[in-house]
Amino acid sequence: MNIDLYGFGPALAAGALMTVKLALSALCLGLLLGLAGALAKTSGNRPPQWLGGFYSTLVRGIPELLWVLLIYFGTVNGLRSIGLALGVGSLELSPFAAGVIALGLCFGAYATEVFRGAILAIPKGHREAGLALGLSTSRIFIRLVLPQMWRIALPGLGNLFLILMKDTALVSVISLEEIMRNAQNAVTVSKQPFTFYMVAALMYLSLTVVAMVALHFMEKRAARGFARASQ
Template sequence: MTFDLHGFGPALAAGTLMTIKLALSALSLGLVLGLLGALAKTSAAKPLQWLGGLYSTLVRGVPELLWVLLIYFGTVNLMRSLGEAIGYPQLELSAFAAGTIALGLCFGAYATEVFRGAILAIPKGHREAGQALGLSRPRILWRIILPQMWRIALPGLGNLFMILMKDTALVSVIGLEEIMRRSQIAVTASKEPFTFYMVAAFIYLGLTVVAMTGMYFLERRAARGFIRSAA
């Protein structure tokens, strides 16, 4: 099967690059939020537990598309007021920034539960061993907890990243020219929806295969020196 792209090949390539940038930006933000959320939920302080639970419950309870729209359109007046205060009335949140914040916020909420489960899976004796060696709490976290947590959480984070890459299509509703937006423009001009939506599907599939391959090598690297107990 061959596809006549009617000269839209470079535009689709640019859309693919934008999708990758958006996914990686949202991933970076989401990992930070997820780790903070998990540390809050596993903290001994009740207020932190409450905040972590509120974040994960509130964000996961609202569809990702709504978060994209709320963050993009809901910040219009706020950004305008801030711009007037600093002498730049045209200040606004770009579609890329809004998409990064929205998708990163959603990824972080789900990653919170993945990280939380990984932290709880680490035997308490490991922390006690660190304390017996005289290590401070930050050092125990950095040297003992986080390396093990990362190894345990990687499969779950990989699945979340696959979902995140496909969720980048939602940002097309606010005008960001990623794969779906570029495909929609090409469909409007060529009147060939099957061709361009099929090409978009192949692009997403290719990105997923690349991401899966990357996750495979990350999991192998994280598991170095770790011996699984026989079932």
């Protein structure tokens, strides 16, 4: 079956690449925020616990679309003032940067709970064994806690990433030329909404399938040492 894309094929391909870049960038930011939030919530001190709980509750309580709009439009005046104060002219946040920050914040809030659950699932005896061997707290975390936490958290993080991949469509509202934005442009010109929205749906589905295959191999790799130890 030959689908007429009215010359928008390259634009849609470029949009797919932009979607992948946006998703991976937001993933990196979200993993850092999620790990920091989980460590804060599992800390023995109350202030970090409150801070981690405030972050995850606040971000999860507001829709992702609103975060995209708030970060993109809400920083305009602040960045302009900073630029003028530094004498570098008016600064502004690009749609890509705003999308990465917004989606990374949202991913990190949900990842906080995934990491937190994974940390709590690790037996306390493992940490006690590390202390008995004379390992420092940082070394215990890197050598004992982090590998186990990653294995336990990976399925949940994988599901969050699949959601993140589809949530990149929200950034089209601030004119970032990813799959959805370019599909809307094509619909405006060609007046063929079903064709281009179906193509966009197939592109998102293809990216999701690729991500699922990659996550499957990552989960198998993360579980190899555990599988041998349990035999």
